[in-house]
Amino acid sequence: MVSLFWITVGIGGLWVLVFVSNVMEFRRVPRLAPRPVKDLHRLPKVSVMVPARNEEANIRKCLRSLMELLHPDIEIIVADDRSTDSTAQIVKRLARLDPRIRLVQLTEEPPPGWMGKCHALHQAVIQGRPSGEWFLFTDADTVHHPQSLAVSLREAMDHQVDMFSLIPHLEAQNFWERLVQPTVAAVIAMYNRPSRINNPRRPEAFANGQYILIRRSAYLGAGGHESVAGKVLEDVEMARVVKALGYWTRLAVGLDLFQTHMYPDLRSLIQGWTKNLYLLLQSRMSRVFVATMASLLLCLWPAVMGLGACVALAIDWRPLPTGSLLVLVGVYTLVMSFQAILRALSRWHPALAPLAPLANLIVVFILLRSAWLHARGSAVVWKGRRVFDDREES
Numbered sequence: 001m002v003s004l005f006w007i008t009v010g011i012g013g014l015w016v017l018v019f020v021s022n023v024m025e026f027r028r029v030p031r032l033a034p035r036p037v038k039d040l041h042r043l044p045k046v047s048v049m050v051p052a053r054n055e056e057a058n059i060r061k062c063l064r065s066l067m068e069l070l071h072p073d074i075e076i077i078v079a080d081d082r083s084t085d086s087t088a089q090i091v092k093r094l095a096r097l098d099p100r101i102r103l104v105q106l107t108e109e110p111p112p113g114w115m116g117k118c119h120a121l122h123q124a125v126i127q128g129r130p131s132g133e134w135f136l137f138t139d140a141d142t143v144h145h146p147q148s149l150a151v152s153l154r155e156a157m158d159h160q161v162d163m164f165s166l167i168p169h170l171e172a173q174n175f176w177e178r179l180v181q182p183t184v185a186a187v188i189a190m191y192n193r194p195s196r197i198n199n200p201r202r203p204e205a206f207a208n209g210q211y212i213l214i215r216r217s218a219y220l221g222a223g224g225h226e227s228v229a230g231k232v233l234e235d236v237e238m239a240r241v242v243k244a245l246g247y248w249t250r251l252a253v254g255l256d257l258f259q260t261h262m263y264p265d266l267r268s269l270i271q272g273w274t275k276n277l278y279l280l281l282q283s284r285m286s287r288v289f290v291a292t293m294a295s296l297l298l299c300l301w302p303a304v305m306g307l308g309a310c311v312a313l314a315i316d317w318r319p320l321p322t323g324s325l326l327v328l329v330g331v332y333t334l335v336m337s338f339q340a341i342l343r344a345l346s347r348w349h350p351a352l353a354p355l356a357p358l359a360n361l362i363v364v365f366i367l368l369r370s371a372w373l374h375a376r377g378s379a380v381v382w383k384g385r386r387v388f389d390d391r392e393e394s
Contacts, residue, residue, distance in 0.1 A: 001319045005328065008305045011297060012331035018298065019338040026345055028195040030155070030252035032166070037070075037150040045073040046149060046213075047130030048138065051120035053081040053383055055140035056090060058261075063094050063101065065144040065258075074149070076101045077128035078140075079120040082109065087140075104128045114229045116385055117209075121234075122225040135219055137212040141260050142168065148257035152213055155252065162218035162247035163239065165207040166254040169347065176266040182348035183359040184273055187291050187367065188280050194251045197239075205243040206251055209235030210260050218247045232380075232389045233279045255347060270366055275380045275387055277363075278370035283389075288371045295360040299335070303357040306332020 037043075048066055052059050059078070066076050080088045080103060088105060095101040104127045110119035121137055124130070134153065138144070148166075156164035170185075172178040196204040212235060222245055228237040243249050263269035281287040309328035312319060320328075340353035352359075373380055380387045 004305065005320055005324050008302060008328055008331050011301055012334055015298065015302075015335050015338055019342070022342055023345075025189075025193060025195060030194075030198070030250070032151055032155060032252050032254045033256045034145050034147040035151060037147065037154050040070065040150060041072050043071060043073070043150060043153055044133035045075075045131065046071060046134045046136050046153065047128075047132030047216075048074055048076045048136045048149075049121055049124040049128065049130065050076065050078045050138055050140055051081060051117050051124070052078055052083065052087050052091070052140040053116065053120070054083045054085045055087050056083075056085040058141040059087050060090050060094070061143055062138075062140050063091065065142075065146075066138075067094070067098050067100070068146045069144060069149045070146045071149045071153075073132075074100060075130065075132065077104060077124045077130060078102070079104045079106065079124040079128070081106050081116055081120040102128060115232060115234060115387065116383070118225045118229050118231070118234045122229070125224060130216075133216055135212075135214050135216055137209065137214070138258075139210045139260065141262065142210055142258050143260070144258045145256060148254065149213075151257060152211075152252075152254070156213055156250065159250055160248065161250040162215045163207065163242045163249040164213040165235070165239070165249070165251050166211040166213075166257060167208055167251070168210055168257075169255040169259040171259045171261040172349065173261060174265065176269055177263060178349040179352050179355055179359045180266075180269060180362050181262075182343050182346070183295075183356065183363045184277070184366075185346070185348075186342075187277070187295070187363060190291060190294070191281060191287060194253075197249070197251050200243075200248055203243070205236070205239040205249060207235045207239035207249070208251075209233075211254070211258060212238070214242070215247075218242055221245065222247070230389070232275060232387055236280070270362075270369075271380070271382060273363075273366045274370045274373065275382050276370070277367050278374045279389060281367075283374065285371065285375070288367060291367060292364050295364050299339075299360040300357045302332045302335040306335075 078091045091103045095103060104124055106123055110116050152164060170181050192206045196202045197206045222242045227241050228234045231237040239249055263272055305328045309325040313325055336353050339356050340350040343353055344350040374389060
């Protein structure tokens with residue numbers, strides 16, 4: 001028991017380092033908020049492109065928010081990827097109200113070697129013939145603040161970057177989203193630090209496909225979506241291609257600029273992250289192992305030891321001196337406090353911090369499932385399609 005005590009104390013000390021590191025990273029990350037942008041009329045034209053497959057529940061709200069963007073010169077191209085619901089009909093109705101909206105309807109399945117989203121956006125460019133100096137690729141399940149595009153475009157132009165991406169506010173409408181999404185984000189952030197991503201001297205690259213603002217010249221110079229045709233994480237892969245070619249990229253947090261609701265229930269949440277999570281760790285088993293052990297040791301161990309100490313004190317059982325049991329309870333309380341603060345900084349429901357061990361168990365399951373399916377070449381089913389990642393380097 002003495003050795004378990006000192007392991008727990010050591011994990012508590014490690015948590016202090018983790019907390020300080022995360023707070024420092026939080027302070028370094030660019031954070032954008034709605035604000036008036038001067039000389040709106042001087043901003044270059046932007047072509048907004050939205051892939052949509054069976055998005056009747058989201059597309060109207062998304063397009064309404066895009067129609068209200070405070071930018072004098074935009075066009076909106078929706079690529080309907082063979083939807084079987086009323087997505088196309090909704091887009092057509094809105095297009096009659098706003099001539100800036102155009103619909104591109106795909107009539108065939110993606111050709112071999114193409115992911116559905118990549119193919120839809122590629123066709124949006126080929127068939128939609130966007131004329132903007134900048135392209136904005138955004139998802140159908142997003143909602144945008146009226147000032148979001150102007151603020152993002154000004155940020156990109158002021159920093160002379162070629163590719164700019166935003167992290168949104170994750171709208172959580174159910175318990176499982178509120179519980180699990182912050183833990184998924186923490187696992188992803190282990191190997192995707194914005195301070196490194198924004199450093200042009202470092203090779204790390206990352207982009208969020210829900211919001212990619214890219215110069216037309218950089219997009220075409222990097223080969224467009226054709227260069228990442230077979231990649232499930234086309235956003236991250238495109239960021240790597242763009243950065244490797246010498247273009248400048250930038251990642252920022254825009255919690256008040258746009259939001260997204262990714263998964264309506266636990267089943268779709270598990271399916272969605274099974275598709276992505278292993279790939280977000282660059283398909284490296286070593287990173288899966290480290291992330292798994294970190295989740296289990298940093299979150300589960302203090303909870304087990306702290307709650308065990310509480311039980312021992314309650315029933316007057318002393319496997320360790322009373323002072324040592326109180327220390328275990330204190331370590332668990334410290335860890336919960338750190339988790340609540342980190343959740344609060346990103347508006348991730350801090351009241352659920354005591355349930356973080358459950359969230360970590362779910363995320364470890366998703367991560368191991370994702371690694372197993374991708375590593376053995378099994379398909380991950382997403383939106384009615386069997387998804388395989390192209391393992392060749394793009």
